[in-house]
Every structure is written in structure tokens, then in C-alpha cells.
Amino acid sequence: MGWSCFGILQSYKDNKETQVQELTTNNVRLFSYNSLRSATGHFHPSNKIGGGGFGVVYKGILRDGTRVAVKCLSAESKQGTKEFLTEINIISNTRHPNLVQLIGCCVESGNRMLIYEYMENNSLSSSLLGSKGKRVTLDWPKRASICVGTASGLAFLHEEAAPPIVHRDIKANNILIDENLQPKIGDFGLAKLFPENVTHLSTRVAGTIGYLAPEYALFGQLTKKADVYSFGVLILEIISGRSSSKAAFGVDLLVLVEWVWKLREEGRLLDIVDPDLTEYSEAELLRFIKVALFCTQAAPTQRPNMKQVIEMLSREVTLNEKFLTEPGVYRQHSSKRSSYDSLQKSSSGGKTGVQSVNPFATSTKFESFPSVTQMLPR
Numbered sequence: 001m002g003w004s005c006f007g008i009l010q011s012y013k014d015n016k017e018t019q020v021q022e023l024t025t026n027n028v029r030l031f032s033y034n035s036l037r038s039a040t041g042h043f044h045p046s047n048k049i050g051g052g053g054f055g056v057v058y059k060g061i062l063r064d065g066t067r068v069a070v071k072c073l074s075a076e077s078k079q080g081t082k083e084f085l086t087e088i089n090i091i092s093n094t095r096h097p098n099l100v101q102l103i104g105c106c107v108e109s110g111n112r113m114l115i116y117e118y119m120e121n122n123s124l125s126s127s128l129l130g131s132k133g134k135r136v137t138l139d140w141p142k143r144a145s146i147c148v149g150t151a152s153g154l155a156f157l158h159e160e161a162a163p164p165i166v167h168r169d170i171k172a173n174n175i176l177i178d179e180n181l182q183p184k185i186g187d188f189g190l191a192k193l194f195p196e197n198v199t200h201l202s203t204r205v206a207g208t209i210g211y212l213a214p215e216y217a218l219f220g221q222l223t224k225k226a227d228v229y230s231f232g233v234l235i236l237e238i239i240s241g242r243s244s245s246k247a248a249f250g251v252d253l254l255v256l257v258e259w260v261w262k263l264r265e266e267g268r269l270l271d272i273v274d275p276d277l278t279e280y281s282e283a284e285l286l287r288f289i290k291v292a293l294f295c296t297q298a299a300p301t302q303r304p305n306m307k308q309v310i311e312m313l314s315r316e317v318t319l320n321e322k323f324l325t326e327p328g329v330y331r332q333h334s335s336k337r338s339s340y341d342s343l344q345k346s347s348s349g350g351k352t353g354v355q356s357v358n359p360f361a362t363s364t365k366f367e368s369f370p371s372v373t374q375m376l377p378r
Helices: 004-009 016-025 035-037 081-092 140-159 215-221 224-240 256-265 281-294 307-312 340-348
Strands: 048-052 055-061 067-073 104-110 113-116 176-178 183-185 317-320 356-358 360-363 373-375
Touching: 035 055, 035 067, 055 360, 067 224, 067 317, 140 183, 140 224, 140 307, 176 281, 176 360, 215 224, 224 281, 224 307, 256 281, 256 317, 281 317, 307 317, 317 373
Parallel strands: none
Antiparallel strands: 048 055, 055 067, 067 113, 104 113, 176 183, 317 360, 356 373
């Protein structure tokens, strides 16, 4: 099973066919359309488990009994089959405990599908932010573990994957939860499989409202720090149990990061905590909230990188909040475009070449941290 779709390559010259076959035998398994149609019950609506800008996802069972998630890509890439499979091969070779594993693909008769390992508890969007009937009980230790695990997967994509990958769409819907309640980042690398004009938001920017870094949404400035911003929003969702993209907060109908900043100024940060969380360490939870605020600062150079984020989440550090500046905010339909411009100027003091800082002050366990560590922007 799974190899019959080599028939679609018969129109290629023998040398090109050999190259594609050699490529796909590395880690990418080719599935036929018929085998996937059978596995998903003819793509029956009852087997639909998700969907988004890149396509619809169905639960499936292969002939050997393996459960899989089949993503039917919603737009055809302009890449040829060989180029498409080259990108798929790169994604399949990007392996980490906190990344969803790609099993194979289908490129038959105009259909392009990706086959992933199946995640028992679906997405974080469903298990934490979804309807009551679909939610999974997540106490504070489990939520903290999801934050750290997601940070580890994202740090791997940024710093260790070859080539490095900027996800561009970190959000609760793309964080999948396995049977052991461990997080795995999905859809990484998919943006490279589509032409530039196939995106979630516009012809220039891919992403989801509520998670978008302002410099990326407004000016198309895509760096690793755009992912850091989205991850900061995700932390706040995990703590509050509320969706950033589907709700407004407080009497002023603020977006989530604005609301949290306002509560910080009022000394009421713990007001964001999900009422379902009844037992937690206040000090640890407050540290996680403050890390999220460091991640969502308006100026990208002021945000930590993901390795710093892991350290701040994993260790009992005291954060040096004198370096913390107001979050940047992007609104799709508003005359108030963003606080990004003014805050970027204020955070740099009007100077160019500003260096980012490591916002550690002291550590109760690790005394080696200086009060401020100057670092080059990343």
C-alpha cells in the first residue's frame, strides 16, 4: 500500500523519475489517493477533525491499523512534483519530540495531501479553548509543561533545523496534544509549499489575527521574533483559557495582550487566570505571564529569543522588568493601526543599532546570570 501513486510520474523522463524515487525513499512515504479515501471513509464529514488556511484535516485508519491525520491541502502549489517532494522531504527530516511527525504525502491527479501522526487530544484550541464537551482537564502543571514543550519545539525550528524554519502561524490550533498531554507543533514548513499569494490574511502576510506581530502584519517584516510574539500570545491563552482571536476583553474591548498589560499597570495580573485553575504557584504563574509580555513587546529587538524563553520558563528566575515595554498590537479593521511605530522609537531612544537584552535579574537557583546581558539582535 502507499506506493501506487508513482504512476503519476510516468510522464516524466526516466532520469527525472529516478531522481524523484530516490528522493522519496528517504523518509517520505507516497500514498495513493484511493488508499487515503478509503482510510478516511471517503473523507466523510464525521472524520473531519480540523481545518484552517492550509486545508482540511481528516482522521483516518490505514490498512495496517495505524491511525493518521490526513491534511488535504486547500490550494495547489505552483511547484512541480519534484520540487514539492523536495520540500516534503525537508519537513519529514525535521524531527523533535515537540514537532508533529510527517509520515507521507499524496500527489496524485491534482490532489496534494499530507499524512501526519494522529494526535489523541486534537489541538490545544479544541482541548483548552473549545466547547465544554471537547475540553481536556488541564491543571497548572500540565499547562506549564505545554508552554515549555512548545517553546522547545519552536527553539528547535529556529536554531537547530537545517535550514532554520520560521513557522509564521503559531497559534492554539497548530499546537496538537498527544495522549500523554505533550504538545507538538504542527504545520511547520507548510508556507514554503504554497505560492506567495496563497496566505491566511492577505497577499503579503500569512498568519492569524490575534497572534500577528505588528511589524509582520503591517510591513511584512518576517523574522524569528514574529514567532516569539505569537508564542507570547499563546502563553496568555493557556493561562487565561481564553482565545486571543475570538474575544475582546474588559469594558474597553481590548485584545488579550492589551488587557494583560492594563492589568499589570493596575497590579491585578492574576485576574487573567482561568477560573478552572484552582491550585498553582502564584510566583511561577506570574513569571509565565511576564515572560509572555517580554515576548510581545512592540519592538522585535526587545523580545527574547526562544532559547532565552525556555530558560525563563524553566528556571526560578526573577525578571528585570525595567526593560519591559508595552506590547505591540495589530488590528485588521481599525483606524488605530498599531502602537508599534511609537513604541519602536521610544524603546530605541531614537537611535539605530539597538541591542536586545536578556531580561534576567537574579535567579534563586542559578547565580551566574548577570543583571543584564547585552546581545546582538537576532
